[in-house]
Amino acid sequence: MKKVLSVIIALPAVMFIMTGLRWLVDPATAAAQFGMPLLDGIGLSTQIGDLAAFFIAGGMFVFIALITSKRSWYYPPIMLVGFTALFRVLAWLLHDATLAVQMIVPEIVIAVLLLAASRIIPEHE
Amino acid sequence: MTLATIQGSSWPRLLLLAIVMPLLASSLPAQAASMSTSLFTESSERPNIVLILADDLGFTDLASYGSEISTPNLSTLAKNGLSFTNYHTAASCAPTRAMLLTGVNNHRAGVPNIPEMIPPQQRRHAHYQGTLGRNVVTVATLLQDNGYHTYMAGKWHLGMTPDLLPSRRGFEQTIALADSGADNWEQKPYLPIYEKANWFADGEETTLPEDFYSSRFLVDKAIEFIDSNHADDKPFFTYLPFQAVHMPVQAPQAFIDHYMGVYEAGPQALREQRHANATALGIVPASSPMVTMATTDDWQAMSAEKKRYEAKRMAVYAAMVEAMDYHIGRLIEYLKETDQYKKTIFIFASDNGSEASGLANQNTSLNQRVLRAQNYNADYTTLGLKGSFNAISPSFASASASPLAYYKFYVGEGGMRVPLIIAGDSIPLKNELSNAFSFVTDITPTILALTQTTKPAERYGGRKVEAIIGRNLLPLLNGHTKRVYAEQDSVGYELGGHAALFQGDFKISLNRAPLGNNEWRLYNIVTDPGESKDLSSMMPARLQNMLGLYHQFTIDNKVLPVAANYYAQRQVALNGLQQRFGSQILLMILTVLVVLPFYLVYRLSHK
Numbered sequence: 001m002k003k004v005l006s007v008i009i010a011l012p013a014v015m016f017i018m019t020g021l022r023w024l025v026d027p028a029t030a031a032a033q034f035g036m037p038l039l040d041g042i043g044l045s046t047q048i049g050d051l052a053a054f055f056i057a058g059g060m061f062v063f064i065a066l067i068t069s070k071r072s073w074y075y076p077p078i079m080l081v082g083f084t085a086l087f088r089v090l091a092w093l094l095h096d097a098t099l100a101v102q103m104i105v106p107e108i109v110i111a112v113l114l115l116a117a118s119r120i121i122p123e124h125e
Numbered sequence: 126m127t128l129a130t131i132q133g134s135s136w137p138r139l140l141l142l143a144i145v146m147p148l149l150a151s152s153l154p155a156q157a158a159s160m161s162t163s164l165f166t167e168s169s170e171r172p173n174i175v176l177i178l179a180d181d182l183g184f185t186d187l188a189s190y191g192s193e194i195s196t197p198n199l200s201t202l203a204k205n206g207l208s209f210t211n212y213h214t215a216a217s218c219a220p221t222r223a224m225l226l227t228g229v230n231n232h233r234a235g236v237p238n239i240p241e242m243i244p245p246q247q248r249r250h251a252h253y254q255g256t257l258g259r260n261v262v263t264v265a266t267l268l269q270d271n272g273y274h275t276y277m278a279g280k281w282h283l284g285m286t287p288d289l290l291p292s293r294r295g296f297e298q299t300i301a302l303a304d305s306g307a308d309n310w311e312q313k314p315y316l317p318i319y320e321k322a323n324w325f326a327d328g329e330e331t332t333l334p335e336d337f338y339s340s341r342f343l344v345d346k347a348i349e350f351i352d353s354n355h356a357d358d359k360p361f362f363t364y365l366p367f368q369a370v371h372m373p374v375q376a377p378q379a380f381i382d383h384y385m386g387v388y389e390a391g392p393q394a395l396r397e398q399r400h401a402n403a404t405a406l407g408i409v410p411a412s413s414p415m416v417t418m419a420t421t422d423d424w425q426a427m428s429a430e431k432k433r434y435e436a437k438r439m440a441v442y443a444a445m446v447e448a449m450d451y452h453i454g455r456l457i458e459y460l461k462e463t464d465q466y467k468k469t470i471f472i473f474a475s476d477n478g479s480e481a482s483g484l485a486n487q488n489t490s491l492n493q494r495v496l497r498a499q500n501y502n503a504d505y506t507t508l509g510l511k512g513s514f515n516a517i518s519p520s521f522a523s524a525s526a527s528p529l530a531y532y533k534f535y536v537g538e539g540g541m542r543v544p545l546i547i548a549g550d551s552i553p554l555k556n557e558l559s560n561a562f563s564f565v566t567d568i569t570p571t572i573l574a575l576t577q578t579t580k581p582a583e584r585y586g587g588r589k590v591e592a593i594i595g596r597n598l599l600p601l602l603n604g605h606t607k608r609v610y611a612e613q614d615s616v617g618y619e620l621g622g623h624a625a626l627f628q629g630d631f632k633i634s635l636n637r638a639p640l641g642n643n644e645w646r647l648y649n650i651v652t653d654p655g656e657s658k659d660l661s662s663m664m665p666a667r668l669q670n671m672l673g674l675y676h677q678f679t680i681d682n683k684v685l686p687v688a689a690n691y692y693a694q695r696q697v698a699l700n701g702l703q704q705r706f707g708s709q710i711l712l713m714i715l716t717v718l719v720v721l722p723f724y725l726v727y728r729l730s731h732k
Contacts, residue, residue, distance in 0.1 A: 015722055021715045026708035056719070063723035067730055 003119050009117045012110045013062035013077075020055030021033055023048050035100075054080065062114070066121070074118035081113040172577050173460075173469040174268075174362045175347075176568070177453060178225065179446075180218065180280060180371035180573075182304070182527030182532055182543065183479030184403075186446055190544050191527070193387065193395075194443045198454035199546065204556040206548025207602055210408050211651065213627065214477055214565040216533055217242075217620055218305060219255060219282045221476040221565055221660035222366070226283075226294075227261040228555075228569030228593035230617075232682040234261045236283065238621050241305055241318065243699045247685050250586060253698055256284035257294065261591050266295030268362045271578040276350035277301060278343040279366035285659040292328035298350040300343070300367065301325045301527040307399030309339040309375040312509040316498060318701025338377065340445075344452040348459045355463055360576070365456075366476070369449040372483060372516040373501070375509045376444035383447065384440035389432065391424030392439075392520035393417070406559050414657040415528035420481055420519035420640070434488055434505055439521045445598040469576055470549035472568060473662030478540040479525035481532035482694065483516025521654035530656045534693060535616065535641060536625040536634040538654055547571070549601055554604050560609040560651065562627060564616050566595030570729055574599045608619050615671070617678025622687040631660075633671045634635045638692070645672065 022030040027048050031038040039047055058080045065073035085107035091097035185191040189203040190210075213219040215231060223229070224238035229238060232252065240255025247253040257263075258276050264669040265275040277296040283289065292299045306315050307322035312333040314544050324331050333342070347365050354361065388395060396415070403409045424432065453473075460466040484492060487503050496502055502516035508515050516523065522532050523539075531537020545563065573580055574597045582591050596609040610616070612629040619625075623641070625634040630651040647661040647668045661668045678684070 005663070017719050018712060018716045021712055022708075025711050025715065029708065053401065060719075060723070063720070063727070067723060067727045 005113075005120055009110075009113055010066065012113075013059040016055045016059030016062070017096040020057075020059065023052035023055070034048045035098075056109055059060050067120070069119050069121065071122040073124070074114055078111050078114045078118065081107050081114065085111065126383060129220075133592045141634055147277070149576070156460075170468060171273075171360045172549065173360045173465060174572055174576060175460075175469055175471045176225075176362070176572070177471065177473045178222070179369060179473070179475045180363075180367055180527070181231070181477060181480040182370055182446065182475035183522070183527075183540055184529050184539065184544065185399040185408070185527050186370070186475075186479070186525050187544050189406070190408050191399045191406055193398070193448075194446045195383065195401075196446060196450040198450050199473060200456060201457075202473060202548040203546050204548075206471070206546060207554045207557050207559050207720070209545035209547075209559050209561070209563055211654075212474065212476065212543060212545035212563045212565075213541045213618075214543050215618065215620060216477050218280075218371075218476050218533055219395040220282070220620060222283055223257055223261075223477075224565045224595075225474075225568050226263045226265065226364075227257075227591070228264070228566045228573075228595040229261045229591040229593055230566065230682050232619070233591045234258055234283065234683055237619070237684070239305060242621055242693045243700070243723060244687065244691060244696055246688070250683075250685060252683060253685060256286075256289050258591075259588065262570050263295045265291070265362060265598055266586075267298060267573060267578050267581060268576060269295045271576065272299075272359055273576065274351075274354045274359050274361040275364075276347060276361060277364040278346040278350065278365075279364070280304075280306070280368055280371075281325075281366070287328055287728055290328045292325070295500070296364070298353065299325070299327055300331070300346045306368065306371040306373075307339075308373060309337075311337060313500070315373050316697075316701065318697065318705060319685065320705060338448075340449045341454040343367060344456050347456060350406045351465070352463070355465070360468070363575075366387045366472065367449050370442060370445045372480060373400045373513070374438070374442045374445055374483075374514060374515040374517060375511075376441050376448050376509060379453070380444035381437075381441055381449045381509055384443040385437070387443065388436040388439040390522070391432070392518070392524045393424060395439075395521070396421070396525035396527040399524060400707075403528060409528055409654050410652060413528065413652065413654055415655040416530050416657045418519075418523040418530065419483075420532075421523045422485060422518070422520045424520075433506075433520065435518055437505060437508050438483075438487065438515055438517055439524075439604055441515050442521070442525070443519045444509065454457065467550045470547065470551065471543070472572070473546040473548075474565075474568070475543035475617040477533045478529070478538075478543055479522045479532055480516065480535075481522035483518055483522070485518055485520070487516065487518070498519040528655045531636060531640065534620070534623065535636050536620070536623045537636060538632075538650060538656055541618070541625070542650075542654065547598070552602050554602060557604075559601050559607075561606075562610050562616075562629075563601075564595065566593070567609070568595065568615075569593060569597050571598040571602075573597075576678055603698075614680070615674045617682070619682075619684045621681065621693050622691060624675060626671050628671055628674065631667065631671065633661075633668060633675065647671070688702075 028038050056079050061077040085104045088100055088104050093098040187199050189200045203333055217239055220231035223231045223234040224376040226309045227234050235252050235258030236255055237253055243253055243255050247706050269275045275295055275297045277291045281301040281303055282305055291301050304319055308315055311324045324333060347363050362677040400415050404411050460469055480717045493503055494513050503514055507513045526539035529539035529542055531539040533540050570593055580593055600606040605646050615626055615628040617626045622637045630649050632650045633645055633647050635645050646659045648656045
């Protein structure tokens with residue numbers, strides 16, 4: 001059970017790292033995947049810097065959690081993904097953004113899986 | 126006005142004169158120049174301009190230049206204006222288009238080569254991106270700012286990102302192919318380096334109609350654009366860069382039928398026939414010799430089946446040329462029906478000489494397998510139709526370029542000398558030939574003069590811009606002069622290491638491998654357009670002088686050298702692979718590098 005869950009949460013972690021790296025290697029494609037134009041100047045710097053850091057750090061947190069088997073390492077990725085889903089809803093409610101259901105649903109699923117993993121996998125508090 | 130009348134004036138009048146006279150004096154040279162060059166000084170009406178660009182059309186591919194191909198509409202235009210027999214362009218597509226639309230040398234305009242051929246070490250330089258720079262103004266922008274409607278329908282190939290598309294470079298309504306070429310029957314890439322055929326309408330990605338055939342569609346769109354503003358009194362500028370006759374060479378069956386059986390005598394016979402025709406028409410001097418191109422295969426040694434296949438390849442090519450001419454005729458008819466023809470000036474040219482990159486053996490099982498992977502075939506029965514990939518053989522390309530030497534990409538006359546026709550009811554000279562040297566950068570200043578549009582100053586639209594280097598060809602069109610370049614004027618050119626410099630009647634050229642030997646040659650291209658006799662040993666002083674001018678050209682235009690082992694076609698393949706799959710491969714490698722340490726640590730810690 002633990003092994004299966006480890007593999008299940010490792011997959012989105014790899015995807016996170018790939019997405020982050022894509023922002024570094026091919027930002028135009030990465031931006032298109034997120035439905036945003038590629039900016040220039042400071043905007044481009046922020047797009048690449050923030051988004052690459054978000055995804056690479058998110059993926060690494062999961063790996064560190066798996067390696068250390070410490071529950072506390074699960075909380076950062078849970079918060080990152082969970083808050084992303086929550087703030088997407090707020091963006092829709094407060095700022096007329098599109099309700100990106102196709103992105104919110106996977107984010108909630110991943111957050112729930114990570115939460116479950118944090119309860120089942122860790123051997124240390 | 127005499128001194129006495131001035132002396133008799135009151136002081137306010139003197140003051141007024143003092144202000145007005147310098148202004149009048151300063152405007153006089155401009156007015157005089159305008160009167161000596163403008164065809165429209167007697168009429169306040171500015172002409173419409175239709176700029177038509179064929180793709181890879183060889184020097185003698187038009188009937189009026191010696192071809193057996195039926196091009197009656199272009200022949201009619203030739204009779205209604207001036208045909209240039211010593212007009213030169215870049216030997217490749219995008220560099221030509223950059224110079225054509227700006228009047229600026231392509232190296233300065235950001236397009237030293239097509240982007241697909243630029244090696245990584247050159248790409249590090251800002252002016253070696255292969256996309257039209259922001260430091261140049263297009264003729265479309267200048268005309269738009271001067272009250273013209275500006276339209277474009279056809280191949281752009283000067284940049285694909287939104288800010289580089291024609292809709293952001295002065296064209297009001299556009300349908301544009303951003304790639305180097307594409308299928309003529311459907312929205313499909315012609316090379317595996319492209320993921321798709323990138324067509325844009327007014328700057329947005331678009332899809333082509335089901336009944337698409339490139340030449341028909343582009344003329345339909347041009348007519349649609351012109352008609353959309355026909356009601357108002359503004360003149361228009363329409364840029365119509367055809368896909369014809371770039372590979373894949375494709376044409377409707379009805380046109381192919383006209384040429385079945387025409388090419389059974391083979392490419393060398395055709396090359397000789399066209400040479401004779403061009404000589405008879407005065408396109409080349411009567412005594413000008415012609416070399417036999419090394420790429421021309423021995424026709425007699427071929428099997429009957431191979432001859433039949435090669436003859437059909439050329440028949441499809443001829444059909445594609447005729448189809449283009451037919452659709453140009455439809456545009457002319459539309460302009461006549463809507464009473465716009467008489468006030469329209471047509472400029473027709475090719476973007477470079479004939480294309481010899483087609484395979485000598487197109488119908489091999491290996492090539493058929495490669496083509497099948499791209500949903501193409503090269504079957505005899507359907508050659509040129511939808512789903513068929515065709516190109517003329519290098520042998521027939523030598524006939525298309527007849528009587529010139531070399532092809533597209535090379536700096537032989539066969540790559541750089543192409544037809545140019547400027548025609549219209551208001552052109553004073555009719556059915557005349559001009560052997561004056563002219564260059565692709567001359568088109569923009571000529572259009573500006575025809576439309577009474579001012580050249581851009583040092584700054585335009587708030588930014589510093591490159592100066593136009595081309596010459597106004599109106600004095601030739603008016604019959605006021607026999608040449609616009611003086612004997613000592615020089616024009617330099619470089620593309621992927623192939624290099625040339627024109628001066629007076631002479632040209633030095635260096636062609637690289639595989640067809641060239643990397644040595645400088647000197648030719649008199651007026652008496653010997655076929656470049657049969659190298660004069661470098663007979664005129665060493667001239668050669669040295671022209672080499673010095675070429676060296677200065679490379680400095681002035683920041684020409685970068687290519688590596689000794691640079692080979693353009695290989696670079697296209699490498700760049701294509703890198704563009705299509707490079708980032709994915711790099712991404713996979715980086716992901717493995719990042720994830721692998723975590724995995725190893727995980728395995729160690731969970732033993």
